[in-house]
Amino acid sequence: MFRPLPFFIGLRYTRAKRRNHFISFISLISMLGLTLGVMVMILVLSVMNGFDRELRTRILGMVPHATINGYQPIDDWQSLAGVLTAHPRVEAAAPFIQLQGMLTHNGSVAPVLVNGIVPEAEAGVSIIDQHLEAGSLDALVDGQFGIIIGELTAKRFGVEPGDKLTFVLPEASMTPAGVFPRLKRFEVVGIFKVGAELDGSLALIHAADAARLSRWQPGQVQGLRIKLDDLFQAPQVAWELVTRLPGQYYAQDWTRSHGNLFAAIRMEKTMVGLLLLLIVAVAAFNIISTLVMVVTDKKADIAILRTLGSSPRTIMGIFMVQGSVIGVVGTLAGCVLGVLAALNVSDLVAGLERLLGIQFLSSDVYFINYLPSELLWGDVLLICSAGLGLSFLATLYPAWRASRTEPAEALRYD
Structure with a gap:
């Protein structure tokens, strides 16, 4: 050879x-x-x-790729969702209301970001339904004030589905007895686990219940979360959507919250x-x-x-x-x-x-x-x-x- x-x-x-x-x-x-x-x-x-x-x-599967927010509460979110999903880059849209406050239970307190959602629309923009350890999104029913919390929050308070939590809003109410913070009791109807920091800082309630806490009219929402086919196009697509929409809206995307x-x-x-x-x-x-x-x-x-x-x-x-x-x-x-x-x-x-x-x-x-x-x-x-x-x-x-x-x-x- x-x-x-x-x-x-x-x-x-x-x-x-x-x-x-x-x-x-x-x-x-x-x-x-x-x-x-x-x-x-x-x-x-x-x-x-x-x-x-x-x-x-995981993280960007739970947080929105982009959001379209109104300067005033949005009355007809279904029509707005139809306009948004007509864009070729937008795969789904779902309404939301965000509330910041604290959860308390037996003397323990933890800060939390509460998202008011419509359960039947949420699965299109989030992976939350794939990571529920207990309960389901359908357990969030209008008027029953149920809440889905993360695993870390559940462990911190030692609660399970069926237990009660108190949500404290950063607002004061005037009563004959004096000034008191606004409180609302919620029943734990589900626990999720995505293996991330969101397990200890995020909670979900029904959008109608969130509207009541915000003292809005039934059916009003803060904005719509959208899911894109390419999350790296979020800033560009969000800007295009806002410029095309009639009325006063502003956009936010994941690069501002988690881009760093x-x-x-x-x-x-x-x-x-x-x-x-x-x-x-x-x-x-x-x-x-x-x-x-x-x-x-x-x-x-x-x-x-x-x-x-x-x-x-x-x-x-x-x-x-x-x-x-x-x-x-x-x-x-x-x-x-x-x-x-x-x-x-x-x-x-x-x-x-x-x-x-x-x-x-x-x-x-x-x-x-x-x-x-x-x-x-x-x-x-x-x-x-x-x-x-x-x-x-x-x-x-x-x-x-x-x-x-x-x-x-x-x-x-x-």
Whole structure:
């Protein structure tokens, strides 16, 4: 079988047991460093992709992509919803009323954002119905003052469906006995869990009940939440809708409420990727020291090859092959280990949390309470290409030095 001379001798040098064990050790360290760098880079970028995915699917699945709000309560929200859904980018629209206040139970108090919703329309713009641990959206009935709360809120108060909570509005009512805050008792009819900070800060009631608390007429709403086919088009689409609508409306979108978090994840992914690429570069350029020592150790062999008629280009190819083999093996090993780690890191961390009895990510601090991971093969290809490219570049200088070896000088003392 035909094999080019540089390829044949380069592989032979790679497989041979060297007389200098220190050179073999340095070669192994270079290979292991490259393997570790590639593996860590794949793993970390997969985790960053996971955070990015969870932000898009969970957080932005619960909060609206955009809202169209009226400066005055909207009377006929059904007609407005028809106008909004006529836009090709809008998939669904649902009315809402937002109230801020506090929930109290047995002396415990927690701030909460209460969304008044129409249950039959809410499923079109939110994933809440997919994450109900108890109860259902249909349990929110006009006039019965039911409330659906998050799992963290339920744990904080120690309540279950059927228990009562008191909602305190930040307004005062004048009574013959003096000034009192506005209070309303609600019955817990459902508990949701999305594994995010919203589990402790969001609650849902019927829009008609929210209108009564706001002292509006029945059927009036604050605005409409819309779901888009591409959430990244939210600012543009929201502006287009407002400019086309008759009357006085204003728009808000998710980039104002959670855009900073999304931008932070994107920036962190870019910066972490660059830092890890430097680790891969350091590991790859360790090949330079390995090949420089190999060239010094093989000067006699190089001189013999030159006297037998090998050209400098052939000598250069030999050591480029040898260095590239180290890079290929290290990169492929790191790729395999990185892919396996990225596919199993969520389960491994969850198992470690159960074993130690602690939680590394708490919803009170982070926006999700588990370590997500999403492996993108485009990232794997880019990382492996970078590792192989840097390894190849690292072979050029030592191989060039080998090709410049003079046979007479190399054999003078042998």
